[in-house]
Each structure stands twice: as C-alpha cells, then as structure tokens.
Amino acid sequence: MNWSSLVLAASAGALAFSVAAAQPTGAPPAPKNLQVLPKDMPRPQLMEVMKTFSSALGVKCTHCHAGTPPTMDFASDAKKEKQIARAMMRMVHRINTQDLGVKDMSQMKVTCFTCHRGATKPLTAAPTAPVSSLTPATISAERG
Ligand code: HEC
Numbered sequence: 001m002n003w004s005s006l007v008l009a010a011s012a013g014a015l016a017f018s019v020a021a022a023q024p025t026g027a028p029p030a031p032k033n034l035q036v037l038p039k040d041m042p043r044p045q046l047m048e049v050m051k052t053f054s055s056a057l058g059v060k061c062t063h064c065h066a067g068t069p070p071t072m073d074f075a076s077d078a079k080k081e082k083q084i085a086r087a088m089m090r091m092v093h094r095i096n097t098q099d100l101g102v103k104d105m106s107q108m109k110v111t112c113f114t115c116h117r118g119a120t121k122p123l124t125a126a127p128t129a130p131v132s133s134l135t136p137a138t139i140s141a142e143r144g
C-alpha cells in the first residue's frame with residue numbers, strides 16, 4: 001500500500017519543520033506496530049495521517065488509542081476502534097485503487113472524510129427536514 005506518497009504530499013510543511021527542529025533529546029521512539037502504513041514511516045508523516053483520522057471522525061487520539069494522556073500506549077491494539085480503523089484504511093485503499101483507478105495515493109478520491117464528515121457514524125441517508133418545519137400550510141402546499 002502506497003500511503004507514503006499520500007503522506008509526503010500532505011506533510012511537506014510538517015517534515016520541513018521537524019528537520020529544522022533536529023530531533024531534540026527525548027524524541028519519541030520509532031513506531032513499532034504499524035501493520036498497514038509503511039513500518040518505517042517517519043514520525044512527522046505518521047502524525048499527519050493521525051491528524052487526518054482525528055479530524056475526519058471528529059475525535060481525539062484516545063478514541064482509537066489505549067491509555068490516558070499523558071500516559072498513552074499508541075502501539076497497543078487494545079481498543080477495537082484502532083482495529084476498525086485498520087480495516088477502514090484497507091477499504092479506502094481498495095476503493096481508490098480498484099474501483100476508482102487511483103494509481104497515486106496522494107491523489108486519492110475517497111478519504112476517511114468522504115464518509116465520516118467529522119462524525120464516527122456516517123449518515124446513510126440525506127437529512128430530512130425537521131418535523132417542526134412541516135406546518136399544515138407547507139404540507140398542503142406539498143400535496144398541491
Ligand atoms: C480513527 C482511529 C485513530 C485515531 C483517531 C488516531 N489514531 Fe493513531 N493509529 C491508528 C491506527 C489504526 C494505527 C496503526 C496503523 C497501522 O497499523 O499501520 C495508529 C498508529 C499510531 C502510532 C504508532 C504506534 C506504534 O508504535 O506502532 C502513533 C504514535 C499514533 N497512532 C499516534 C496518534 C496520535 C498522536 C493521534 C491523535 C492526534 C492518533 N494516533 C489518532 C488509529 C488512530
């Protein structure tokens with residue numbers, strides 16, 4: 001799966017920043033449990049992906065990751081939401097490459113946000129007008 005090109009495109013700015021910051025002492029450890037993303041993905045790029053997940057679903061890191069800030073265990077697979085997210089990543093890759101003919105994942109057409117729109121549960125139908133807006137006048141107008 002070529003997520004790295006996507007992330008490279010998305011995080012050019014973040015990458016430049018981290019190079020300038022030159023790995024201070026106490027830099028966080030390299031990721032140790034990546035199963036869908038490239039195992040050696042640089043941390044700044046990984047963080048860009050994680051931020052897109054959080055904003056697409058409208059959640060904090062703790063929605064998918066075990067622990068309580070500041071004692072997080074990001075490598076842990078204890079939360080089912082993290083497992084679901086991996087399945088979603090594979091699904092998004094499949095839709096783009098197999099159904100939509102996307103060759104370069106930096107040009108992906110369907111993203112987490114396409115469905116989630118800032119919520120954990122995507123809508124399955126268009127929102128209907130609230131019942132309160134249906135007055136006898138509007139109902140008889142609709143019936144003609
Ligand atoms: C929608 C779920 C979700 C959200 C929200 C999320 N993550 Fe993740 N995160 C994952 C998944 C899934 C993986 C593993 C990806 C893989 O297997 O390739 C992961 C992996 C990681 C890793 C690598 C851990 C390791 O050692 O393997 C770090 C670090 C991380 N996330 C940090 C964050 C941070 C910080 C946030 C908040 C800004 C965040 N994540 C938000 C799902 C999420």
Ligand code: HEC
Nearest residue numbers: 053081084085088089092110111112114115116120121122
């Ligand atoms: C094709 C539409 C679609 C796309 C694209 C999509 N999802 Fe989902 N996602 C769903 C649906 C539908 C559910 C099930 C919601 C339910 O259970 O009611 C769901 C559920 C989830 C859940 C579990 C619900 C929860 O409470 O947290 C997570 C986590 C999640 N998606 C993460 C992702 C991530 C990360 C991406 C991008 C890699 C993604 N999704 C892309 C449709 C989508």
